[in-house]
Amino acid sequence: MRVIFKSSYDDDINLFEDRRHLIKYAILLVIALVIPWIVNSYYVGELTSVVIWALAGLGLMLIAGHTGQVSLGHAAFMAIGAFSHLALMMRGWHFVPALIASGLLTGLAGALIARPLGRMSGIYLAIATLALSIIIEDIAIVAEPITGGVAGLFAPAIDFFGYQIDRYGTPVAFYYLCLSVLVLVTLAYANLLRSATGRSFLAIRDSEVSARALGVNVARAKTIAFALSCAITGLAGALYAHLAQAVNYESFLVLISITLLLQVVIGGLGSVHGAFFGAFVVVLLPQTISITREFINSSTPFSLAAYPGMDTALFALIILLMIIYEPRGLYGLWIRLRTWLELFPLYRKGMFRRTRTYLKTERMR
Amino acid sequence: MDLLQLLISGIANGCIYGLLALGFVLIYKASEAVNFAQGDMLMLGAFLGITFINTDYMDLPFLLGLTGAAIVLGIFGYLLDRLVLRGIFGQPQFAMVILTIALGFLMRFVAGVIWGHDPVSLQSPFAGRTLSFGGLVISMIDAVIIFATVLLTTALYFFFARTRLGVAMQASSQNQMAAYYMGIPVKRINAIVWGLSGVVAAIAGVLFAAKGAVEPSAGLIFGIKAFAAAVIGGLGSLPGALAGGLLVGIVEPFAGRYLPSGLGPVAPYVLMLLVLIMRPGGLFAQISQKKV
Numbered sequence: 001m002r003v004i005f006k007s008s009y010d011d012d013i014n015l016f017e018d019r020r021h022l023i024k025y026a027i028l029l030v031i032a033l034v035i036p037w038i039v040n041s042y043y044v045g046e047l048t049s050v051v052i053w054a055l056a057g058l059g060l061m062l063i064a065g066h067t068g069q070v071s072l073g074h075a076a077f078m079a080i081g082a083f084s085h086l087a088l089m090m091r092g093w094h095f096v097p098a099l100i101a102s103g104l105l106t107g108l109a110g111a112l113i114a115r116p117l118g119r120m121s122g123i124y125l126a127i128a129t130l131a132l133s134i135i136i137e138d139i140a141i142v143a144e145p146i147t148g149g150v151a152g153l154f155a156p157a158i159d160f161f162g163y164q165i166d167r168y169g170t171p172v173a174f175y176y177l178c179l180s181v182l183v184l185v186t187l188a189y190a191n192l193l194r195s196a197t198g199r200s201f202l203a204i205r206d207s208e209v210s211a212r213a214l215g216v217n218v219a220r221a222k223t224i225a226f227a228l229s230c231a232i233t234g235l236a237g238a239l240y241a242h243l244a245q246a247v248n249y250e251s252f253l254v255l256i257s258i259t260l261l262l263q264v265v266i267g268g269l270g271s272v273h274g275a276f277f278g279a280f281v282v283v284l285l286p287q288t289i290s291i292t293r294e295f296i297n298s299s300t301p302f303s304l305a306a307y308p309g310m311d312t313a314l315f316a317l318i319i320l321l322m323i324i325y326e327p328r329g330l331y332g333l334w335i336r337l338r339t340w341l342e343l344f345p346l347y348r349k350g351m352f353r354r355t356r357t358y359l360k361t362e363r364m365r
Numbered sequence: 366m367d368l369l370q371l372l373i374s375g376i377a378n379g380c381i382y383g384l385l386a387l388g389f390v391l392i393y394k395a396s397e398a399v400n401f402a403q404g405d406m407l408m409l410g411a412f413l414g415i416t417f418i419n420t421d422y423m424d425l426p427f428l429l430g431l432t433g434a435a436i437v438l439g440i441f442g443y444l445l446d447r448l449v450l451r452g453i454f455g456q457p458q459f460a461m462v463i464l465t466i467a468l469g470f471l472m473r474f475v476a477g478v479i480w481g482h483d484p485v486s487l488q489s490p491f492a493g494r495t496l497s498f499g500g501l502v503i504s505m506i507d508a509v510i511i512f513a514t515v516l517l518t519t520a521l522y523f524f525f526a527r528t529r530l531g532v533a534m535q536a537s538s539q540n541q542m543a544a545y546y547m548g549i550p551v552k553r554i555n556a557i558v559w560g561l562s563g564v565v566a567a568i569a570g571v572l573f574a575a576k577g578a579v580e581p582s583a584g585l586i587f588g589i590k591a592f593a594a595a596v597i598g599g600l601g602s603l604p605g606a607l608a609g610g611l612l613v614g615i616v617e618p619f620a621g622r623y624l625p626s627g628l629g630p631v632a633p634y635v636l637m638l639l640v641l642i643m644r645p646g647g648l649f650a651q652i653s654q655k656k657v
Contacts (some may be wrong), residue, residue, distance in 0.1 A: 070459055116642040122458060127596050128641050130589060131634035138631045228505050254589070258466060265463050308482065309474045316470030323464045324452035 002342075013194040015187075032179060036172045044171040045243075050283045051178045052239050057263050057275030058182075058189055064261065065270040066193065067225040068205030070122070073129030074233050075256035076136040081106045081234025082241035082251070086153040087146045088126030095158040099181075099238050106234025107227040114226035118219055121208075133257040140249035154249025155241050167243055178239050185232055189272060192228070201225050205270075262319050268331025277330040281318070327348040366471040369501060371618050372609035377507035379614020381576070384569035385591035386598065387521060388567035393600045394525065395534040395558035398450075398461040402469035404588015406563060409472060410438050410570025411487070411579040412480050414601040418571075419488050427490050435567040442563025446556040454552065469584070476581040485579035489570065510572050517568065518607050525603065534558055599647025608648065612636065 004017050017024040036044045060074045068351045085102035089095065106119070117128055140147045147153065158165040165173045203211035212218050241247045254275045259282060267278025289311045326332050334353070340347045388403045396655045400406075417430030425433065449468070453460045489503035525531040535550045537544040541563065545551050571589075594613045598605025613633045620632030640648060 005438060070462070082384065116638075119645045120641060123462070123600070124596065124641060124645060124647075126462060127592055128638060131637055134589065135631045135634050135638075138628065142628065170608065254585075260462065309477055312470050313474035315469040316474075319467040320449070320464060320471070323456075323460050323467070324449070327453075327460055 015190055015194070029183070031133050033176075036175050041045075041171045044175050044289065045167070048167075048171070048175045048178050048243055050279045051175070051182050052236050052243055053260075053263065053282055054276045054279035055178075055182050055185060055239065056233050056236035056260055057267065057279050058185060058262050059231070059271070060264050061235060061269075061272065061275045062189065062192075062201070062232065063225055063229035064264055065274065066198070066205060067201040067222065067229075069118075069222065069225070070261070071129040071229075072126045072228075072259075072261055073131070073133035073136075074260050075254065076133045077106050077110060077131075077230040077233040078237030078240060078256070079136050079140060079247075079252035080109050080230075081237030082247045083140065083147045083153065084234075085154060085238035086241050086247065089156055090153065095160075099143045099235065102238045103231045103235045105236070107210060107231030109234075110230025111223050111227035114223040115219070117226070118222040122324075130254065130257065133252075133254050137249050137253065140252075148248065150248065152246055152251070153241070154246045155244075158242065167245060174242065178243075181235060181239065185235065185320040186272065189232075193272075197221070197224060240335045259315075262315070266319055266329055268321055268329030271331045273334070274329050274331045281330070282315075285315055285318075289314060371622065372615065373501070373503055373507060375615035375618045376611060377504075377576070377614070378617065379509050379611035380510045380604045380607075381569055381573050381610075382591045382594045382613050383607040383610025384514055384517065384565060384572070385588065386610045387518065387603060388569070388597035389592060390593040390598075390600060390603055390606040391562045391565065392519070392558055393538075393595075394603075395538050396555050397458060397459075397538055399465070399592075400471060400559075400562065401462060401465040401588070401592075402584075403562070403566060404584035404586075404591060405469040405472040405476075406438065406442070406566035406584070406592075407570040407573060407587065408476060408579055408581060408584035409441070410434055410563075410567030411574035411583070412476055412485075412570075413437055413567065414571035414574055415480075415485055415487050415579070419485075431568065431571050434571055435564045438563040439560045440563075440569075442566075443556050443560035445563075446559035450555075450559070451552060454555075470590075473581045473584065480581070482580055483503070484580045484583075485574075486578040487506075487559075487574035489575035491575065506572075506576050510576065513568065513572060514607065517565065518603060522603050525550075530554075530557070590633055593633050596647055597637050597640045598648035602649040605647065605649035624628035 002020075004011070006012055011017075016025065036047065039047070054072065056078060059077070060071060063069050063071050081102045084105045086099050086102055088098040093101070113132065117125060120128055140152075155167075157169075157176075163173075164170065165177060171288065193202075198294050200211065200216040203216055204218055204221055204225075205212060211221075225304055237252070240251075244251060263278035263282045264275060265278075267276065268274030291294055291312055322329060328335075336352055385403060385407055388406065391402060392398055392400045392403075413434035414430055416431045417425045418427055423430075445468070450461070450464065453464060489506060489510055494505035496503045496505060496508055523534060533544070533549045534554055536547065537549055537554045541551050547564065568653075570579075571584075590613060593608065594609035595606050596609070597612055598607070598609030613636070616632050616636055617629070621629035
């Protein structure tokens with residue numbers, strides 16, 4: 001086990017705690033850059049999908065994992081991002097300003113609803129955001145001049161100085177585009193978390209009353225958190241529109257909101273890594289299931305019928321087991337494994353035991 | 366008269382929302398957990414009722430089938446808490462939300478495998494029969510639903526206010542540790558509440574299936590609407606749940622009729638958002654100041 005010797009305050013908040021840490025992430029980045037040249041173009045599409053869901057997951061992680069405000073309606077903000085981005089591109093904007101503008105617009109939408117929603121907490125907030133997600137489906141139909149109504153909008157090709165980026169024509173270039181947005185957002189996110197604003201989010205998550213006592217302006221911090229979270233999710237929505245090539249009111253159903261929350265939980269609430277782990281599970285699980293089924297059907301005498309909704313059910317089962325046995329998600333599992341390896345013969349069983357909190361009501365009657 | 370007719374059908378719909386909202390409130394009242402799978406429990410109840418009552422299945426009399434569905438779903442709810450939910454006893458409220466969402470997915474899948482994905486409706490003795498008062502025509506099933514809801518709400522209200530078990534449930538929801546010290550078997554109480562809410566969901570489900578048709582995913586949106594009803598009423602209050610359910614049920618047909626098309630379906634949710642923004646704890650709020 002390594003011990004990091006900290007000799008200044010900066011050492012405590014450095015993005016990378018030592019050179020080894022930095023090298024690890026550099027290697028990861030190189031792998032992410034090289035991998036599209038190795039796998040075939042179908043899997044490049046899947047990887048792009050992972051990148052976009054990771055971005056959306058990051059957005060939700062900021063509000064649910066780091067500020068403690070559970071939102072069940074983030075598909076609504078993906079929708080706002082996607083529709084505003086495509087609507088701007090339709091009106092002749094270039095991809096880059098349209099992407100930035102869609103992020104800003106979604107952030108603005110998030111900030112606007114943060115004030116009324118910020119007064120709610122826990123279940124009430126979750127259900128209010130769920131309602132937002134349902135309402136946006138109908139708004140997408142009604143607001144026809146912007147969203148194209150029932151037919152929806154089609155994503156034009158992205159043009160960089162004459163070089164066309166297209167999801168099918170140049171999948172690797174599109175992957176790099178999404179990856180670069182993700183890397184930039186992740187860096188900004190990691191920097192945010194070590195700033196005073198980011199710390200105030202964590203304080204609110206752990207105890208709103210104590211945060212207020214420490215001088216955090218809770219309403220303001222929640223508004224900022226909502227705005228940033230929605231902006232990131234909006235960017236993901238805009239990129240998703242290019243991945244799907246067309247979006248309409250059915251692209252961002254309530255189920256997407258729920259899946260997004262489950263993704264963040266399965267990855268590990270309250271960790272940047274969690275959003276990435278969760279994205280891998282959400283995107284690649286259906287693939288894995290169908291490949292496994294085909295393998296079983298072709299190589300054994302058993303044949304598994306394809307029940308509709310099987311991958312969702314299996315996903316739900318994984319969530320179920322996860323919540324009961326490892327509520328910190330895949331990231332928690334990874335931390336446990338890493339500690340076990342580092343301490344090899346000395347690991348003790350109760351090191352990560354959870355403390356139980358017994359319910360005391362907030363209702364006064 | 367047209368308006369009155371719309372109102373009556375709204376009330377009957379609202380009663381089913383109210384019944385389902387009662388299930389939410391029961392669980393919330395006794396353990397401050399929220400069951401996002403309540404809509405799917407209703408769906409299971411409806412399918413159980415169909416299995417017991419419909420002629421192509423077991424062909425039992427209506428009341429017997431209703432009782433059967435209620436008993437089976439009651440036991441299911443009890444076992445669900447005993448075998449699955451107890452694993453997260455003492456974890457934050459949010460864990461329960463995720464867990465019940467996942468359970469809802471599983472229930473939908475299992476129901477799809479067992480009963481298929483086509484909409485089925487229940488063959489009830491009330492189908493097609495109507496009551497008329499003056500010029501007002503009420504379908505029999507609507508009357509039955511309104512009657513059953515009023516009966517059940519009153520019974521549950523007195524159960525919580527007057528009986529030992531009901532008071533024990535309230536106590537364990539307010540402070541688990543203190544209730545435990547007072548000799549209340551908190552865990553068993555939780556399981557009983559889940560059973561009870563299973564019974565309520567089964568009754569709501571059978572009535573729902575008698576009025577319209579069910580398919581495995583019927584529970585999701587219906588559950589969210591009922592949840593909106595429960596939240597409008599303020600989650601901890603039984604009369605509030607009924608009032609919220611009625612409000613949602615009545616707003617729906619009127620919004621569909623008088624608002625521009627496309628905006629009708631969102632009316633219940635807009636209503637809920639407005640209520641939450643004005644009174645963050647619902648109309649019959651019980652939350653006052655949050656303690657450290």
